Amino acid sequence: MNTDFPSSDMELTHILVVSNMESSRSFYRDVLGATIVREYGGTSCVLNFQGSWLLLVTGGEPTKDKPTVTFAPPQDANKISHAMTIRVPDCQSAYETLKSRGAVFLTPPVDWGAEIRCFFRDPDGHLLEISQAL
Known part of the structure; x- marks a missing residue:
């Protein structure tokens, strides 16, 4: 029996x-730039984004x-139990790019001293963040 957990051949998938x-x-696909890997009968879509797997x-x-x-x-977009952060080298630039692709942000990027960040939602209200470490 293999007792290696975790092991280097494992991958994590986020289900949304x-x-x-x-x-x-x-x-x-169009706003974030994820790649569609496969789809199943209109009820599931596997995407790869920056080396992470998303299963819709x-x-x-x-x-x-x-x-x-x-x-x-999600039933209430203002009550969050899961969010994803995308670490970016330039938050303002990423904000402008995503906004031009249709992302709707809660606020423009905010400088917190140690990081600059801002949040946006997908069509169902799942919360995403772009964050730049300073």
Whole structure:
């Protein structure tokens, strides 16, 4: 039995539950620049972004391997339990680029002394951050 955990041949995938696959796929592909790796029957889309895996899935009822869990997109965009940070070399430049591609930011970049950061949401309200270390 192999007891190596974690091991170098493992990868982490973030699962995001979305309400509209087309708009979410377009956001991650066209706004963020993620690469679509594969799609499954209109209910799942696997993307690669900066070496990380994102799996977009539409909602679903419990299954035998998660018997009490229902997948559903966020109900309140102002209550967050998961967010992703994209570390960038120039926050202002990344902000301008993403804004020109359709990202809607909560505020322009804010300088906190040790970092400059700002936040935006995907079509379902999942929170993303761009951050520049100073």
